[in-house]
Amino acid sequence: MIGTRFCGALAMTQTDTLAAFSDGLADTLPTVGESAFPATLVALLRRLVPIDDATVLLYPAQGLPLIEYSEVPETTGASTLDRFIQGMFLLDPYYTAGQEGRLGLFRLSELAPEGFRESEYYRTWYRYCGYRDECGYLIALADGGFANIALGRTDARGRFSKAHRDRLAAVYGTVAALARSHWAGNASRAAGEELRERLNLALAEFGSSLLTERESQVINRVLHGHSTKTIADRLGISVETVKLHRKHAYAKLEINSQAELFYLFLDSLISAGDYAGGDTLVDYLRKP
Template sequence: MATDLDPKLAAFSKLVACCLPALGSDDFAPALIEGLRALVPIDDASVIYYGGGDLPTLVYRETPLARGGDTMERFLGGAFLLDPFYKAAAEERRFGVFRLKELAPARFRDSEYYHSWYRNCGFTDECGFLVEVGEDAFVNVALGRLTRKRFSEAQLRTLRSVQLAVEELCRGHWTSESGSGEGIRRHLHLALDDFGSSLLTERETQVINLVLHGHSTKSVATRLGISVETVKLHRKHAYAKLEVSSQAELFYLFLDSLMSSRDYRGGDTLVSYLAKPSPPASR
């Protein structure tokens, strides 16, 4: 006799059925996304693994970025430090299901990081799982919408209802992996904190750090307990000393100096970056 199946239970069953046979294999990440897609509509997805202090590893991505691999290379090489999902997991130890707008600072969409990363991805909305899978190791399962239709509250509740299952599946797959123990990400955090400090005052360095993270002038003022006008003055002086004229130039100066300092062990990355000889002028 035919029976009616609960669609949500059927979708959950598909999630588990997709993932269990793939545990420990390269098929796990695409199987996980396939299972989640049975629960909610997903236009694009990626899975990024942050293991034991190492640089992140792109485990899975469905759609190539609009401008090729350069943006992804920059993200994996250091821009991830400014990502709200990364900051939530690595610095605030927040794990679960989140929308981007829950984690991002005010006016984040005006930041250069947003323009150079999220806009290039084509996302109109993003949510994802942040799953702790070991000591200083976690996974970001990012789910994106490319249309104007955003994730609904009902869809987010559905994702949160399977959160425990997704966490256990991810731990079962990734717990056996370990990082190099070199603490590369710790060094990059220090590099971000010290960026510009060889040229700027302590307060100017703090302002620049928050600007890089996507904070608005008002948000910087609130966090530092100073006036908006004072923030503007510190930013103006910092831009002049760094010889940049916009947030975009500041963003790329940070990334270029960071990615050129692969043997970084402390201090401001601009010291060695600015000391490099310029290429000879062509005749």
């Protein structure tokens, strides 16, 4: 197949690249607005670079994320993505960047905080995705939401080279235009309460009923995977002060590790039900 041929090539001439993209675009255009669009869009990108796994996530202006397309690796299962859309997405570096309005093509290493691989988000979820390297598009949509097209390499020897990233970046404008056109009517699909905003608020308010403002700031950044040093740099305090705030916060929350902090946050979030604001721990700690 032509896609496989281009995927396996170590080098592509400018003519090869243009021909591959043109052929893929011809296949993709008729599917805009149809359910097949995310799959054909991924197939288009596969003509340009080697991709082992891909997921297309839609973050509407309101509501939880929608999984528009997924290639679940054999080492994972559907439950992995279920946990992601139920609340774990709040800690995803691509989601954080999208919320901040950062658009374009990004390698995970450009977005992830320094301590990402030591975070519980990475240990309990991300590493089971099987990705060895990841590039992802962040595209603004007309309804105020955004799309994340995640492209992964799962081969231990496989990485997205600079040439691969340059090709993906070069077609960003076309990919973004296709995505905005396809999801132009997404506002009606996302009708309802601003659930995702409430989840963001829950993360921001987590622990505030028990902790000082500075302790809450430290804990929030620990959850996002920041190292002690980057927390110190961002808050303008010393490393030792960060450690002290974290120690006091752990004592107040009656936990002993980052893992326990992570699960305490998830448990309190899931048990919150119809969350209307404030610290989710207030009601969580009242329950038997």
